[in-house]
Amino acid sequence: MSGATVYGLCGAAxxxxxxxxxxxxxxxxxxxxxxxxxxxxxxxxxxxVARKGAARESAYGRGSARQRRRPERQxxxxxxxxxxxxxxxxxxxxxxxxxxxxxxxxxxxxx
Amino acid sequence: xxxxxxxxxxxVAVAAWTIAARDVFAxxxxxxxxxxxxxxxxxxxxxxxxxxxxxxxxGGLTGGLLIGASSRLRGIEAPAANEKPGRGPWxxxxxxxxxxxxxxxxxxxxxPEPSPTLASQAAANLAATGLSNxxxxxxxxxxxxxxxxxxVVLLLALLAVWSLAPDRFWGGLPGRRQNxxxxxxxxxxxxxxxxxxxLIGIHIFWIGSVAPGGEFQGATILAAVWILAAMAGLVxxxxxxxQWLRLMLVAGPAVFFxxxxxxxxTAGAFLAYPEAHAKLLILIIEVPVTxxxxxxxxxxxxxxxxxxxx
Numbered sequence: 001m002s003g004a005t006v007y008g009l010c011g012a013a014x015x016x017x018x019x020x021x022x023x024x025x026x027x028x029x030x031x032x033x034x035x036x037x038x039x040x041x042x043x044x045x046x047x048x049v050a051r052k053g054a055a056r057e058s059a060y061g062r063g064s065a066r067q068r069r070r071p072e073r074q075x076x077x078x079x080x081x082x083x084x085x086x087x088x089x090x091x092x093x094x095x096x097x098x099x100x101x102x103x104x105x106x107x108x109x110x111x
Numbered sequence: 112x113x114x115x116x117x118x119x120x121x122x123v124a125v126a127a128w129t130i131a132a133r134d135v136f137a138x139x140x141x142x143x144x145x146x147x148x149x150x151x152x153x154x155x156x157x158x159x160x161x162x163x164x165x166x167x168x169x170g171g172l173t174g175g176l177l178i179g180a181s182s183r184l185r186g187i188e189a190p191a192a193n194e195k196p197g198r199g200p201w202x203x204x205x206x207x208x209x210x211x212x213x214x215x216x217x218x219x220x221x222x223p224e225p226s227p228t229l230a231s232q233a234a235a236n237l238a239a240t241g242l243s244n245x246x247x248x249x250x251x252x253x254x255x256x257x258x259x260x261x262x263v264v265l266l267l268a269l270l271a272v273w274s275l276a277p278d279r280f281w282g283g284l285p286g287r288r289q290n291x292x293x294x295x296x297x298x299x300x301x302x303x304x305x306x307x308x309x310l311i312g313i314h315i316f317w318i319g320s321v322a323p324g325g326e327f328q329g330a331t332i333l334a335a336v337w338i339l340a341a342m343a344g345l346v347x348x349x350x351x352x353x354q355w356l357r358l359m360l361v362a363g364p365a366v367f368f369x370x371x372x373x374x375x376x377t378a379g380a381f382l383a384y385p386e387a388h389a390k391l392l393i394l395i396i397e398v399p400v401t402x403x404x405x406x407x408x409x410x411x412x413x414x415x416x417x418x419x420x421x
Contacts, residue, residue, distance in 0.1 A: 003115040007152055008219030010119035014126050016212025021130035023204040026194040029135055029177070029184055033142050036173070037126050040149055045215065051156050052224045 008048040014041030115155060122148045135188065139177045146170030159323035160246040163315070167331035175338070175412050241390025243321045250325065251393045255382040259371060261327075262364045262400055265407045269360065273351060276415040282352030285413035291344035301343035308336035316401050320390070326397045330404035337409040351416050356406070363403025367396050 014037055021034030125145045132138040146169040153162035196204070233245050233253065240252040250258050276283070291298055316329025340346045349356050370392055371382040378385045384392045 003112065003155060005219055006112075006115045006119045007156060008222070009216050010122055010152070012212050012215035012219060013123045015215055016208040017123070017126045017130050019211055020204055020208040023208070024196055024201055025130070026191045026196075027135060027184075027188045028191070029180055029188065030138060033129055033138055033177070036142065036169075037129060037145070040126075040145070040169070044149070044152065045219070047153065047156050047158060047161065048219065049222055049226065050228075051158075052222055052226055 004048045004051045007044060011041045011044030011048060014038070014044065016041075118148065118151060118155065122152060135181045135184070136178070139174065139181045142177065143170050143174035146174065160244075160325065160328075163323055163328045167328050167335075171335060172331055172408060172412065179412070179414065239386050239389060240384075240393070242393065244319060244323070244325075246323070247319050247325050251396065252384065252389065255367075255371070258400075259364065259367045259382070262367060262403060265404060265411075266360060266364060269407050269411055272411055272415050274415075276351075276417070280416045280419055282350055283416040284350055284418040285348045285410055285416050286341075287414075287417055289342055289344050291342065293344065295343075298343045298345065301339050301345055305336050305340050305345070308332060308339070312336060312405075316397070319397075320393075326401040327404060330401045331408060333401070333405035334408035334412065337405070338412050341409075341413065348410070348413050351410070359406050360403055360410075363396075363400035366399045370396055 018034045018037030018039075018041060021037065022031055025031055025034060122145065125141055125148060129138050129141040129145055132141055147166060150162045150166035150170060153159070153165055230245070233249060236253075237243065237245055237248055240248045242248045242251070312329045312332035314329075315324040315332060316326055317324075319325030319329070337346065341348060370384075374381055374383040377383075
């Protein structure tokens with residue numbers, strides 16, 4: 001289990017807590033807070049999906065610990081990672097992923 | 112790994128407290144803590160740009176807005192608090208939400224790895240933008256239209272806040288009068304922190320082209336500095352009817368939009384930049400956008416006009 005997976009599970013739990021708060025709290029402000037928890041959780045899930053795609057080629061040239069242990073690979077092909085085409089099991093998640101990897105969650109600025 | 116698990120548990124615990132706390136104010140404070148912890152999570156996911164934004168906007172700015180809202184709603188929300196659901200619906204909600212969480216958690220380990228990514232394309236075309244931070248390239252070049260719309264949305268939010276002002280205060284000073292003691296620690300801290308904050312804000316904005324940072328994060332810091340100075344009574348907000356203030360608010364989106372339109376003539380599409388001048392154009396957009404966002408966020412936090420023009 002990698003760090004990204006841990007945070008993915010964390011995101012899933014956040015969505016559940018947020019949804020619960022949204023349902024049981026009658027006050028509008030509490031509902032807004034709960035809704036923001038859902039947003040944080042969903043966004044974290046997107047981030048984890050993006051991380052799994054982009055982990056190999058870090059945007060700033062520093063990658064995960066595993067990657068740093070293999071410097072030769074980074075030096076020779078720093079930005080050349082071709083995804084295997086036409087994965088048969090790619091559904092909704094993968095399509096969403098394509099959009100989100102690029103931004104690497106940069107759209108947080110809108111929140 | 113131990114750190115990751117600990118942090119994840121902490122985030123979930125703080126989120127649970129946000130839901131479980133009895134007092135609205137306690138829930139808001141817990142939400143701010145949640146935002147800051149989430150920023151740490153983003154750092155761990157190697158997304159420092161998102162972390163900066165989450166800390167500045169998710170934790171700081173939203174926290175400030177929510178604390179203001181909770182103090183205003185104190186009296187109004189009391190009757191609503193008595194409409195708690197009974198035991199049956201409560202259990203049903205708990206069951207439903209657990210199922211949603213479990214369902215999502217089951218997807219996480221089976222996500223394709225590595226999955227297709229556009230990161231390589233983003234990196235391959237980086238040279239054309241003249242930037243070296245791919246996230247800024249996404250925000251200001253590849254998906255500039257989203258950023259343009261975000262700046263417009265902020266402006267609309269400010270209009271919505273202003274429209275809550277009573278008629279007699281229209282065009283007046285935003286927010287309530289701050290009666291800060293000039294001898295207090297707050298005033299001293301503000302005098303000390305404001306120059307540093309301005310410097311850090313400009314630095315975060317400027318560094319955005321090569322490293323994590325950018326106009327939203329920098330502008331949030333500048334707005335926070337202004338709010339701090341206003342709370343300490345060092346500055347007084349300008350009346351919202353001032354012409355220069357309104358010009359400052361619309362300058363960012365307007366310049367952005369005009370350069371976007373110019374893209375039709377120079378590069379053949381809306382918001383397209385001619386390759387030789389891409390970085391210069393992005394900079395010309397970013398400066399007024401930063402000022403506009405900073406002013407908009409500060410005024411959003413200050414609230415609707417509550418005092419007449421002086």
